[in-house]
Amino acid sequence: MNLDLTPEQDAFRLEARTWLAENVPVSPLPSMDSEAGFRAHREWEATLHAGGWSVVSWPAEYGGRDAGLIEWVLFEEEYYLSGAPTRVSQNGISLLAPILFEYGTPEQHARYLPHMTDGSLIWAQAWSEPGAGSDLASIRSTATRDNARGGWLLNGQKTWSSRAVWADRGFGLFRSDPSASRHAGLTYFLFPLDAEGITVRPITQIDGDTGFAEIYFDDVFVPDSDVLGAPGDGWRVAMSTAGNERGLSLRAPGRFLAASARLTELFRERGTVGTRTADDVVDAWIGAQAYRLFTWGTVSRMLDGESVGAEGSMNKVFWSELDRDIQATGLRMLGAEGELRGSGAVDGGRWVDDYLFSLAGPIYAGTNEIQRNIIAERILGLPRDGKKA
């Protein structure tokens, strides 16, 4: 075992660090879940793209650097440690693009991939429905065939749709064959959010932002050219997305290294060694190190050609609960100031904002209860949960 980087990898890391130091906005951008913030984040995507750092692992023909897995994790570490803005294009780049590469037609590649990389086409994910959150196979929104126009008519409702308020397009599953079993008869669609028949209703989150929305579909026409994969094959296509989403932070140990570093800094200003708070700060640091090293182990296995399946569930449970603990410790250290937000608050209220967002971690991308079932059944081999006969 070793953790040595090649001189080329060291140089890549340094190049990323240097570029980020020169280009990351000095003052934080407004929340991406406000109109002005969304616009500012879109501009940051264009800046990243101009610097060649928008999609480092993509093929060069789509604006990437053909970078390997190790370089990609190195870039992510540098990205978060630099304090750069959260990626507003994440849905498109991290969730949709991998399966677009795998299942999309050449025409779909040409139509969508180049615009994802510069912020000109930002995607909302549209998975959940009012009756289907973690149990995605129970979705009820429908797609009915419209042979005359060469496409489909979408009807129904999606909810908890991240970025939908200001994004350009969405992607999600619809039931195209109501007679098929739960997992069959689903089709994966790409659709414009300003299409006729679509209504987007912003939902105000616990943090006051409108990071997600409900989307209503009333006979929304989608042409065949916007079906991803084969009709009826949507479950299989979508599951590779869910795997990406749960494994997402596998690629971003930098996020928790950076959070732990901020917590350590706060402790140096306000804490006392030998207290319970000191222990919590230490545990946050240990957790961030563990997460980073675990990621390198996973990367090593992937480079050996192994695929990451249920292991992503361990990842998700670990990082989401680590993040929650880090943020809660930060608030405690702020004492009475730990409830303040916005201007006048410490760091512009970042501790409160990040704390609120961390509360969502154990919920989104499949609740941690679902993840623990997956760990128990697929990794430990325990018998499946008792289904009602």
Place this chain on the structure above:
Amino acid sequence: MRFLSTDEQLAIVDAVDDIISANGGARVARAWVDGDTAPGLALWAQLAEAGLMGLRVDEALGGFGGSTSDLVVVAERLGWHSVPGPMLESIALLPHLVDDEDRAGLADGTLIGTATVAGIAPLALDAHVANRHYAIAESHVAAADPGGAIASIDPARRLFPLTATGSPRDVDPAVIASAVDETTLACAAGLVGTGERLLAESVEYAKVREQFGAPVGQYQSLKHQLADVRVALSFARPLVWGAALSAGTSKHSRDVSAAKVAAGAAARLAAQTALQVHGAIGYTREHDVSIWLARAVAHDQAWGTQEHHRDRIARSLLAS
């Protein structure tokens, strides 16, 4: 960068597993508990013959010439099988602190060593089977004689006070500190192994033990507890490996402490969960799960508690 066991390390693991299993596996620890140390000492001789007792001794002295990474890979297996006796002292601690003659004796298995270390290990493990006893202080090492045995929560461990007899020999404090770090790290690796064994035993039991007409492992409350153990162990092991790789750098002590905290916590969680899954049978000495359960707690206490190591990290990380 390849953060996985090497093929050579995997081969060592296979060899260790084969030797221990051929010598009785958990029955060795059971006999040790009952005062029958013969199977354990026979296993010791077998491991020495395979070169494993000299894992950290130079080849010139008859050792294996292995790295700290090799050590943690082997130590995890010692924890998995619950191998009794002062193994960590003889493999990880003393080779760095004794003269070449004793070092060669440790490597070939003719010497079994145990020690006290001022501050962190006030009592010596299993002095009754050792033929070398050392009292180690911050900057010197002295030969010592054992007093009377004291029982441990782990019945496979007997602990002894030592009284220095010979004149102390000066040793570079940095060498002593580094040897103690290495032993602590090996202990952490062993805790991961013990935790893995507890989890494996628990999972197997949960698949076959039925209550209310279904295997208990089908119930979500137990599934989630076992999943938490899986997560805790999976994130502790990389810290152990990472600390092995930082040996010789300024970060090493801190990394060792992180590994010991995480491994101790994961093994404790595995032990508690194993008891919960097994129910009353797990609370008996007649069931093997008690062997690993007691070991997890004892090794979490040994070579610095979680509190001790958190404090060490805090002093290094948080002091401004």
